[in-house]
Amino acid sequence: MNDVATPDLFRTLFETAPDATIVVDRSGCIVLANAQAEALFGRAPGGLVGEPVEVLLPAALRGGHVAHRERYMANPRLRPMGAGFELVGQRLDGSEFPVEISLSPVQGGAHPLYAASIRDISETRRVRQALARARYDAAVAEAGRIALESRAVESLLPSIPGMVAGALGIDGVAVLLSSPQRAGVQVQAALGVPPALLDDLPDLLARDDDGDALRTAAAAAGLHRSACLPLRGRYGADGALLALSADASAFDRDQLHFLQSIANLLSAALQRRHSEEQLAHAQRLEAIGQLTGGVAHDFNNLLTVISGNLQLLQDGFEGAEREQIVQGAMRAVANGAALTRKLLAFARRQRLTPRTIALPEWLADLHALLRRTLGESISVSIRCPAAIPAVYADPGELDAALVNLALNARDAMPRGGNLEIEVDELRIDADAEVADLAAGHYVVISVADTGTGMPADVLARALEPFFTTKDAGRGSGLGLSMVYGFARQSGGSMTIASELGYGTRVTLYLPVATDGAGTAPAPAPSATRGGKVVLVVEDEPEVRGIAVAFMRALGHLARVAANGEEALALLREDASIELLFTDVVLGSGINGIELAREARLLRPGLPVLLTSGYERTGEDIDDPSLPLLRKPYRREALAEAIDRLFARAARP
Structure with a gap:
């Protein structure tokens, strides 16, 4: 082995090593450098010998390297110093480049020497960075x-x-x-x-x-x-x-x-x-402005009719003329009530009474109605598979929604055309996005016409309240917004697709009725009217006066309270009270729902009839034992509601 390990062999290995290699003495002076080291640092042959090793580093790093190297050389270990450690090298022209360096002692000489292997990692670093x-x-x-x-x-x-x-x-x-x-x-x-x-x-x-x-x-x-x-x-x-x-x-x-x-x-x-959020807020403000203006305009017209008819009654008209005047005022009241229902539908606050609806039979009846309503110039076709599942919705509101859409289609086809109603079903998975609907099973009702269609700017505003392209007096602008409000409150949705000259398609999505869905309530048997003692609770004096007059006209005896506290006091004092008729909103103090519950504690089984101009008051009033009579109500509607309550109480 000693014959092979000659100085010439070591010199050959040193010079042919692929990496730049230098040897330094104890003071850090370079005593040997191979050609690869000289080329890497831009030095002439022999140009590194005699230089301190720190000359290979940028000036800012030299002091720290000297201290690190001296600590290592003072206590040499048989493992490389900084093996795989990354530093920055500096060529003779001042250019810098990344290097990986390791330093280890050379054993066996008279004086301690240290070999440093240096590798240019510029390309490796560029790859890593890339x-x-x-x-x-x-x-x-x-x-x-x-x-x-x-x-x-x-x-x-x-x-x-x-x-x-x-x-x-x-x-x-x-x-x-x-x-x-x-x-x-x-x-x-x-x-x-x-x-x-x-x-x-x-x-x-x-x-x-x-x-x-x-x-x-x-x-x-x-x-x-x-x-x-x-x-x-x-x-x-x-x-x-x-x-x-x-x-x-x-x-x-x-x-x-x-x-x-x-x-x-x-x-x-x-x-x-x-x-x-700012855009939505601005749009809400604009919609509120349009809503306020539209409501004021329509109600001013209605109040003008009512006021005018009342003034005519003051003039002493008799007979047929008096009846016509009264009927005109009542029609104005009915129109006002219809307008508020549309507003509540738009706001998704109307009181719905959903039930299971079998669409094939229901649409067959609607088909006959639409053919009579739309006229002979419009062809109406309805396609509904016999096996389509039933929907769960308010039948009256669904009927009104489809008739509303049909009338809109008629107005878009002044020269006649085709109206097609198609029914299908749709299952929406949890990861699907259709018309902002939750995952579930829906029935899809599409109403398409061959009318004039809507340009993009009109389509964008189609659901705004009181926005209409019709002439004055031909629409309130609440039709589509009402339909949309009904669909959303029913647990479904609505979409509109339209293009100018190519007609319009409105699609309703309604939830499929489940096995536990409600059915139509059975009609209550008739009851004998009159003769009941009714506690009327109403905070508005004029409205209270009308309610009391209606009760007396129906043959009932009326007790009167202006708020919940007065009503409870009367219930404690007067055991003859047989019915509580109360407004839901009673100003300050307890409201009508709270009054009904307190009254039931005092008088279990006491029939209660609520009335309100609001459909919701912040509390759930869908309790079947607390029916609601909408304001404004007719005397006949009040009589029927009271009859149903006492008929229910009479059932075993």
């Missing part, structure tokens, strides 16, 4: 896709921490947003942040200390590097994106650029939400 940047770009693109597909920024937030942590290979990520309800920011999504630190994040970010408190708290949790990027809004920061890592070398320029891209994307999503 791969990392591709990974960052893919993550940003995925986040952008989710943001575009999400209807709300809240749908994007849960995916951000995992996406960022995976792309950067870091330990923790949190997204914090400002809250209108609470001061400061709140954690909206997080991954890998220790619970104790997570709880303290809002307070730590609120401190005005340039992030020192956050860095201290993170370091205490073993996360030595942090990056906090604000989510900038129009009027300041809307929140922050926080990244944490146990690696002290984390968050280089590329990583910070990636985090900034994610922060910008989140900021844009938040701004989109703010803009959509």
